[in-house]
Amino acid sequence: MxxxxxxxxxxxxxxxxxxxxxxxxxxxxxxxxxxxxKVRAVDGVTLRLHAGRxxxxxxxxxxxxxxxxxxxxxxxDVTGGEVHLGADDxxxxxxxxxxxxxRAMQMVFQDPYSSLNPTMRIGDxxxxxxxxxxxxxxxxxxxxxxxxxxxxxxxPEHARRxxxxxxxxxxxxxxIARALAPDPKILVCDEAVSALDISIQSQILNLLxxxxxxxxxxxxxxxxxxxxxxHVSHEIAVMYLGQIVEFGPADRVADSPAHPYTAALLSxxxxxxxxxxxxxxxxxxxGDPPSPSRRPAGCPFASRCPAAFEPCHETRPEHTPVNxxxxxxxxxxxxxxxxxxxxxxxxxxxxxxxxxxxxxx
Ligand code: SF4
Numbered sequence: 001m002x003x004x005x006x007x008x009x010x011x012x013x014x015x016x017x018x019x020x021x022x023x024x025x026x027x028x029x030x031x032x033x034x035x036x037x038k039v040r041a042v043d044g045v046t047l048r049l050h051a052g053r054x055x056x057x058x059x060x061x062x063x064x065x066x067x068x069x070x071x072x073x074x075x076x077d078v079t080g081g082e083v084h085l086g087a088d089d090x091x092x093x094x095x096x097x098x099x100x101x102x103r104a105m106q107m108v109f110q111d112p113y114s115s116l117n118p119t120m121r122i123g124d125x126x127x128x129x130x131x132x133x134x135x136x137x138x139x140x141x142x143x144x145x146x147x148x149x150x151x152x153x154x155x156p157e158h159a160r161r162x163x164x165x166x167x168x169x170x171x172x173x174x175x176i177a178r179a180l181a182p183d184p185k186i187l188v189c190d191e192a193v194s195a196l197d198i199s200i201q202s203q204i205l206n207l208l209x210x211x212x213x214x215x216x217x218x219x220x221x222x223x224x225x226x227x228x229x230x231h232v233s234h235e236i237a238v239m240y241l242g243q244i245v246e247f248g249p250a251d252r253v254a255d256s257p258a259h260p261y262t263a264a265l266l267s268x269x270x271x272x273x274x275x276x277x278x279x280x281x282x283x284x285x286x287g288d289p290p291s292p293s294r295r296p297a298g299c300p301f302a303s304r305c306p307a308a309f310e311p312c313h314e315t316r317p318e319h320t321p322v323n324x325x326x327x328x329x330x331x332x333x334x335x336x337x338x339x340x341x342x343x344x345x346x347x348x349x350x351x352x353x354x355x356x357x358x359x360x361x
Pocket of ligand 1: 259260261299300301302303305306307308309312317329330331332
């Protein structure tokens with residue numbers, strides 16, 4: 001997929017925008033009834049989705065990426081920040097306004113086994129949101145269900161089946177048809193292929209790309225797997241400890257990461273070809289992420305970063321532009337070896353000999 005410049009994307013009006021999103025959850029309560037400090041799962045995230053384009057949101061489990069998807073869809077209330085659906089501020093929409101907003105924003109979940117009601121026929125699973133959001137009934141409804149089934153590569157005969165009569169890939173196609181039923185502008189796919197076999201994954205990813213071309217939907221593709229995200233995304237945002245640490249055109253981020261955390265995610269992707277395996281060096285991460293309730297003063301990645309140097313532990317890095325498009329929040333771009341917008345030389349990311357065994361090995 002060809003890379004685009006951020007300027008191209010920035011010039012178009014977003015269909016959905018999260019501005020400076022913050023989400024805090026209550027901390028655990030101790031045996032003595034004392035609540036611990038709040039956990040900040042999302043910390044100042046700004047994202048924009050554009051019609052006909054896919055933004056990949058990637059990070060480890062616990063990075064806050066799924067919470068961002070739920071904030072954008074208004075499935076969770078924000079602690080801070082705003083959600084704009086086109087020109088409308090829907091941050092605090094309720095009742096009818098919220099229903100209208102939700103028609104425009106649909107979600108495809110990870111597990112096609114638990115996300116479909118096992119007691120309903122496929123035709124009813126897809127038809128219910130068509131009737132609820134668009135008011136179609138009778139022959140019109142049947143025709144629309146058939147059209148949706150065909151658009152996701154199933155046949156009208158599948159309408160009579162129950163979910164447990166279908167394979168995992170077929171169920172995920174049903175889940176996508178159901179998400180498209182209200183005629184949405186935005187799809188959030190949360191680990192939508194993670195539960196599927198590799199061979200089925202590529203079929204579903206190609207289906208999403210085809211549907212995006214046909215329907216022009218904006219897609220937020222949330223995943224822990226950078227290789228999968230790269231396959232479907234125009235731009236990629238990388239999350240660590242509730243913050244975006246790198247953003248840019250998909251090819252630039254995946255080929256020339258500017259943030260050590262992105263480089264670590266990339267090096268964890270299994271490489272099929274032995275020659276490429278030798279060329280790709282493993283970036284070693286130490287330890288676990290810090291607790292979101294006790295954020296470090298400096299770079300949130302400093303305790304695990306193989307390239308950390310003095311300023312990293314004291315000063316939080318700001319996002320700065322990277323050659324090839326996008327930004328990265330890393331002091332290496334402005335201080336130390338003076339990368340000045342260039343991507344990371346691998347020497348900076350090799351483990352030091354005295355370091356503890358890797359958490360990413
Ligand atoms: Fe590593 Fe420092 Fe960059 Fe953070 S700011 S990613 S610790 S080099």
